[in-house]
C-alpha cells in the first residue's frame with residue numbers, strides 16, 4: 261500500500277505527513293488494519309524499540325471542580341458517583357506513588373482537579389514532589405494541576421518536577437462545544453509556560469466525543485506544532501452522570517487507527533495509551549503496544565483499570581519489555597541536552613479506500629466495563645499497581 265510505505269518513510273525521517281495522509285489512515289478498512297498497525301509499529305520500534313514506559317496516576321484531589329469539561333466526571337454539576345476528596349497530604353501521596361513505583365512505574369503523575377492551582381496549592385504539590393523524590397531519586401514526576409499562572413511552572417520545576425501535563429483534548433474548532441469555562445488558547449498557553457520553564461511538556465487528546473476525522477487530525481497536527489515530548493491518547497469513558505454518558509462511538513479497530521495516525525504524525529514522541537483502553541480496545545489492547553510506547557499502570561483518576569499484574573503480563577506476552585528506570589525514554593535528538601524541547605485528551609482517501617463514515621453513529625453502551633474507582637488514593641484500600 262503506497263500510503264503506508266510513504267508514512268513509514270516519513271515517520272523514520274520525522275517528516276510531517278500531509279493532512280490527507282493522516283485522514284486516509286483513519287479511513288482504512290478493517291481488511292487493512294493489520295497492515296496499518298505493522299506500518300506504524302515500524303516507526304514506533306525505530307524510536308522506542310520494544311520498550312513500554314509505565315506511568316502511574318495519583319489523584320491528589322478528586323471531584324468538586326468548578327470547570328465544566330463535558331467529558332469529565334469531576335466537572336461542575338457531575339452526577340457521577342466518584343470518590344470526592346480534597347488534597348492528599350504529601351505522605352499519603354508519597355505512599356500512593358510508592359505503590360506505582362513498586363509495580364514498575366517510571367513516571368508518577370500528580371493530578372488535581374480544578375481550574376488551576378493557587379500559589380498555596382503549588383507549595384503543597386512542591387512538598388509532595390520533594391517527598392517522592394527523596395524516596396525515589398530516579399522516578400520522573402509529572403504535575404497536572406490545570407491552568408498555570410505566571411511563575412508557577414518555574415516553582416514546580418525548582419521543586420523537582422520533570423514534566424507538566426495539560427491536554428488540548430480536541431480541535432480548536434470544537435473546543436467550545438465541550439468546555440465553556442476556559443478556552444483552547446488557555447490550554448495552549450499553559451503548555452507553552454511549562455515548556456518555557458524547562459518542564460517536559462505532556463499534552464494529548466480525548467477521542468470518542470463525537471468528533472469527526474478532520475477534528476482528530478486537527479488536534480494531532482496542533483500537538484505536533486506545539487511539540488510536547490509526550491502525547492497521551494485517551495478514549496472517552498462515557499461515565500454515567502456526565503453530559504457525554506451516551507457517547508459510545510469507538511470500536512477497537514477505530515482506536516487502533518487513531519493510535520496509528522498519532523504515531524505517524526508524532527513519530528518520535530512518547531505516545532501514551534491513556535484512559536479508556538480497557539473499555540474500548542478490550543482484548544485488542546496488546547496490538548496497541550505496537551503503536552504506543554507508554555501506558556498507565558493500574559487505575560485512572562476516577563475509574564478502575566485492569567489490575568497492574570494483568571498490565572505487566574500483557575506487556576510480556578506481547579513481546580515487549582517494561583522500560584527500566586535508568587533507560588532514557590526519548591530518542592537522543594529529543595533529549596534536553598540535544599536542544600530538544602524537553603515534555604493533561606471531512607474524509608479523504610488518496611489511497612483509493614472508501615471515506616470513513618462520520619463517527620457519529622452511537623454504538624451499544626458497554627457500561628458493564630466502566631467501574632468507578634473505589635481503591636487507592638483517597639481511600640483506605642490498597643492501590644492497584
Ligand code: SF4
Pocket residue numbers: 325326327328329332333334335336372373374375406
Ligand atoms: S478536566 Fe480538569 S478542569 Fe475540566 S472539569 Fe475535569 S478536573 Fe475540572
